[in-house]
Amino acid sequence: MFGHGDFGRLTATVNGTWLSRIEFQALANSKRFGLAGLYFAGNGFPWHRANFSLYYDGPPDTWMQGLDAGAVVHWIGQYNDDNITLTASVPPFSGPKPQTPRTDPLTGNDSIRARKIAAWTTLDLILNYTFNLPRLAPPAPVPGFAKDGDKNIRMKDGKEKNVVPVSTAEYNPCGWRAWLNNTTISLGTQNVLDEDPPFAAGSFENGYDESLATIKGRFWYVQVKKKF
Incomplete structure (x- = not known):
């Protein structure tokens, strides 16, 4: 990087969604109502949501190669509160239903608007380190082992001897290193x-x-993961 060696890698991502339409229909023969941008029946359907992330990976072949650090911003856009809760329901015995547009079901006054549930933004941070310890010594043939192992070979004294394959002579880290x-x-x-969640009157x-x-x-949290 910039002619001064490898300083690692930065990765930035942006993911966003826009809810165009979602409809609710209480009965098969009843009218459908749009719920996009509305809090209804304990569930929120905001128009806009997005995640922004930035991650750093340490340079390879250094002690920092196992280092990973990241930050993620979660954003939920503003949406309308539960209109039924704030303006009452439709006339008796007909049951509550969402109002589109935001109209008082008793008076027909369309100047009433449901309150807004404020946007909510949170930040997450994470730091990882993975230990990749070097081998203590490279595999090498040792006395009594040969590449053509598991075969009888003739020794200097004229006798034959069965040798073990060299692959079984490799040494792995043990103890705390393992x-x-x-x-x-x-x-x-x-x-x-x-950050506290925004107030929802509904x-x-x-x-x-x-x-x-x-x-x-x-x-806060701490996690330890081991691969065998």
């Missing part, structure tokens, strides 16, 4: 800035949209 080799240690944080149970958000706040 356990540490191919081991990945991860340290991560979810919701680094400890959610009587907890006051936020459980289908898209969480109230656990900042969360």
